[in-house]
Amino acid sequence: MGFPKGFYWGGATAANQYEGAWNVDGKGDSLPDHMRGGSFETPRQIDATLDAGALYPSHEATDFYHHYEEDIALFAEMGWNIFRMSINWTRIFPTGEETEPNEEGLAFYERVFDCCLAHGITPLVTISHYELPYHLVEKYNGWASSELIDLYFRYGKSLLDRFSGKVKHWLTFNEINVAGAPFGAALSLGTVQGYTGTMADLPNDINLRMNALHNQLVASAKLVKYAHEAHPGTMMGNMDCFILSYPETCDPADQWANLEGMRYFNWYSSDVQARGAYPSWARRMWAERGIEIEMQPGDEELLREGTIDFYTLSYYMSNVVGTHGTLEESAGNMTQGGKNPYLESSEWGWQIDPTGLRIALNEIWDRYQLPIMVVENGFGAKDEVEADGSIHDDYRISYLRKHVAAMREAVDDGVGLIGYTWWGPIDVVSAGTGEMRKRYGFIYVDKHDDGTGTLARSRKDSFFYYQKVIASNGEDL
Ligand code: BGP
Numbered sequence: 380m381g382f383p384k385g386f387y388w389g390g391a392t393a394a395n396q397y398e399g400a401w402n403v404d405g406k407g408d409s410l411p412d413h414m415r416g417g418s419f420e421t422p423r424q425i426d427a428t429l430d431a432g433a434l435y436p437s438h439e440a441t442d443f444y445h446h447y448e449e450d451i452a453l454f455a456e457m458g459w460n461i462f463r464m465s466i467n468w469t470r471i472f473p474t475g476e477e478t479e480p481n482e483e484g485l486a487f488y489e490r491v492f493d494c495c496l497a498h499g500i501t502p503l504v505t506i507s508h509y510e511l512p513y514h515l516v517e518k519y520n521g522w523a524s525s526e527l528i529d530l531y532f533r534y535g536k537s538l539l540d541r542f543s544g545k546v547k548h549w550l551t552f553n554e555i556n557v558a559g560a561p562f563g564a565a566l567s568l569g570t571v572q573g574y575t576g577t578m579a580d581l582p583n584d585i586n587l588r589m590n591a592l593h594n595q596l597v598a599s600a601k602l603v604k605y606a607h608e609a610h611p612g613t614m615m616g617n618m619d620c621f622i623l624s625y626p627e628t629c630d631p632a633d634q635w636a637n638l639e640g641m642r643y644f645n646w647y648s649s650d651v652q653a654r655g656a657y658p659s660w661a662r663r664m665w666a667e668r669g670i671e672i673e674m675q676p677g678d679e680e681l682l683r684e685g686t687i688d689f690y691t692l693s694y695y696m697s698n699v700v701g702t703h704g705t706l707e708e709s710a711g712n713m714t715q716g717g718k719n720p721y722l723e724s725s726e727w728g729w730q731i732d733p734t735g736l737r738i739a740l741n742e743i744w745d746r747y748q749l750p751i752m753v754v755e756n757g758f759g760a761k762d763e764v765e766a767d768g769s770i771h772d773d774y775r776i777s778y779l780r781k782h783v784a785a786m787r788e789a790v791d792d793g794v795g796l797i798g799y800t801w802w803g804p805i806d807v808v809s810a811g812t813g814e815m816r817k818r819y820g821f822i823y824v825d826k827h828d829d830g831t832g833t834l835a836r837s838r839k840d841s842f843f844y845y846q847k848v849i850a851s852n853g854e855d856l
Contacts, residue, residue, distance in 0.1 A: 407473025600685025
């Protein structure tokens, strides 16, 4: 028993948090280039001027654009056989509305894929990870408009046509469910992906957001269908932000509230993407919340025809749902919810729950029977650099150890888990707050919130621990 032979081990990043080089080689400005930094207390905001973006280190980020060879060599040194990364839409279509892709942008990703393959690393590519050409935000209000479906399709098709010989594994949208998750006690109104495709302080218009999500689901299905027809052998996946929640008590009212919360946050989008249709309970949910999905002719057919080949999720934490008004509030990834007295939290309030990962994986497997990859999991913390340059991040090692052990249990339970990519294996800018000091990496990058730093890379203790985990295929924990 234990992890199957050939299990994928690696790490996950996103272009807008990692690449930097925000305005070179023909790249257009992307929504995150316009985002001001936030903090634990203050949600990020979108600013029309680009100067405001300079307040936050994303314009340079940790400069994968100019360090990719060095970074991929470090990934290989850890023993990875998979690397999840995303493509910046604006490198390929600077405004989103060009008819031909930007060759310099394609050429950059081609160099990256070639470098991965030379190291025996399989690229796993997210087509859209919390970014969107800013022009599309201004002109169409982003995904609120169904015009985006064909623009996304043109972009995605250009990637598949160019790279399908080198990249077999694709995810259509990062954490697609967050765009439409307006429900329950669980949601922080300020920090949502919303209709613009990223996290920012936005009005919480449920109808608009559910329609934006519908447009994304149709766009995803359209591209999946095309990939299957034009590039057989391609593996197309969803990507959901999975936040397991528990009922506060055995009061049936709490049980029902939790079941509903689980449906609306965790199952709504993936039921569409894995099964090809909205779940039967969606009609009532829409009606009770005044949501009217603007279904176009052909949408339902596309959803049916564009179902995914594998299921992927991010998993960081769990939550508690109750109806008694007795829950203490707790912060979390995209959500606010109830505090669980049995769990500890990270400094940012995310409740650490490895057993929750085992439960989630079992539930997902029971529901869909599709191969599963955990494509994000990690621990954000401030790191101390010692005088000799070493970083003793035992808190990160402990988080990793417990979550790998939980996955191993799930595999022994019979779950078809095929891979694991740790979030932010090299320090990147935080998506939620725009901070640099919230670090997830096994590799430290000398870069700070005020924009200073040499960008030099160094190995933390967790680097060597993950190397050992991978070398033993998850046995030596
Ligand atoms: C996920 C996002 C990532 C990432 C991660 C950690 O939800 O997909 O982009 O950043 O959360 O979140 P944060 O950076 O806010 O700590």
